[in-house]
Amino acid sequence: xxxxxxxxxxxxxxMTALSxxxxxxxGWPVSYADNDEVCLEPPGDGPGIELVFLTAPEPKTGxxxxxLDLASSSLExxxxxxxRLVSLGARHVDIGQGDVPFVVLADPEGNEFCxxxxxxxxxxxxxxAAIVLDTPExxxxxxxxxxxxxxxVVVAKDAYASLRSDEGGPYLELLRTxxxxxxxxxxxxxxxxxxxxxxxAEVSRLESLGAVKIDxxxxxxxxxxxxxxxGNEFCxxxxx
Numbered sequence: 001x002x003x004x005x006x007x008x009x010x011x012x013x014x015m016t017a018l019s020x021x022x023x024x025x026x027g028w029p030v031s032y033a034d035n036d037e038v039c040l041e042p043p044g045d046g047p048g049i050e051l052v053f054l055t056a057p058e059p060k061t062g063x064x065x066x067x068l069d070l071a072s073s074s075l076e077x078x079x080x081x082x083x084r085l086v087s088l089g090a091r092h093v094d095i096g097q098g099d100v101p102f103v104v105l106a107d108p109e110g111n112e113f114c115x116x117x118x119x120x121x122x123x124x125x126x127x128x129a130a131i132v133l134d135t136p137e138x139x140x141x142x143x144x145x146x147x148x149x150x151x152x153v154v155v156a157k158d159a160y161a162s163l164r165s166d167e168g169g170p171y172l173e174l175l176r177t178x179x180x181x182x183x184x185x186x187x188x189x190x191x192x193x194x195x196x197x198x199x200x201a202e203v204s205r206l207e208s209l210g211a212v213k214i215d216x217x218x219x220x221x222x223x224x225x226x227x228x229x230x231g232n233e234f235c236x237x238x239x240x
Contacts, residue, residue: 003202005049005149005165005172006237007039007190008068008131010111011056018109019053025085025107026070026127042126046169047151049131056186060110063095063179065232066187068113069102071122071129078103081115111187122171130162130171131189135230138174144209144229145172148191181231184216190223192237199224203236 012018019038023030028051031041040051072078082103086092089108097104101117114132116122122129135141142153142161151163151172163172193202203213203224210229218225224236 001193001197001201001205002150003148003191003193003197003206003236005047005151005189006192006240007050007052008066009052009054009188009190009235011186012053012109013056013059014109015053015055018107019051021088021090021108022051022053024088025090028127042128042169044126046126047165047167049169052190060186061183064112064187065134065177065179065181065185066189067111067132068128069122069130069132069173070113070115070127071125072116072118073123074118078115078117085115124168125170128170130173132173132175133189133232134177134179135174135232136177137230138176141174141228141230144211145174147209148206148211148228148234149189185233188233188235190235190237193239195239197239199236199238206236 015038019040023040028040028042030038032039038053042048072081085105090105093104093106093112095104095112103115104112105115106112116129138161139156139158142156146153146163149163149172151165153161153163155162159176161174193199206226211226214225214227216225216233222238225233226236227233
């Protein structure tokens with residue numbers, strides 16, 4: 001039995017406008033859109049993690065506990081990316097990062113993300129270098145997310161842990177934070193069983209690893225909403 005990471009999901013007050021920003025920002029086309037969601041599909045090979053935008057009426061409050069890091073191949077390209085994103089509606093934000101080589105921006109709805117300086121480790125990830133999740137104990141949480149995503153742990157330290165699919169693509173990085181989680185994450189991950197596996201069995205497996213079922217108002221949804229052992233929401237979809 002196993003689940004695999006399928007989506008990064010972003011709550012939006014205007015999912016059409018926000019998905020349009022991100023589609024232009026990273027060059028991912030819209031693969032599906034209806035009244036409930038908009039999906040962006042990555043080009044090329046790799047594990048095929050999609051960005052999915054859902055409508056959420058509540059406003060964003062506080063710093064997100066999950067964000068995207070964007071890659072660059074040179075300092076000149078980093079500056080060009082930042083300037084282009086600002087022209088599309090992003091803005092510079094201060095989250096206490098201090099004097100760092102990466103640039104912290106917020107998208108038009110205030111979701112933080114980073115444009116990284118060139119780093120060898122991200123040279124083959126595509127535009128999204130990493131999906132980053134803030135958590136109190138990265139090394140402790142890493143085995144759970146390896147079991148949930150199907151991605152092996154490549155680094156596990158007190159300050160951060162990294163996972164990556166054997167197929168390449170972006171990293172999943174757990175970054176230590178001392179901030180207390182107080183609200184539902186506006187950015188979360190979706191995992192799904194493979195076609196020959198059972199959703200119910202996978203939910204039970206993840207419960208045995210420390211996840212819990214939670215109610216965020218999903219009612220009779222086809223997916224199961226859960227929280228990881230450190231409280232971060234995620235969804236277990238139907239097999240695919």
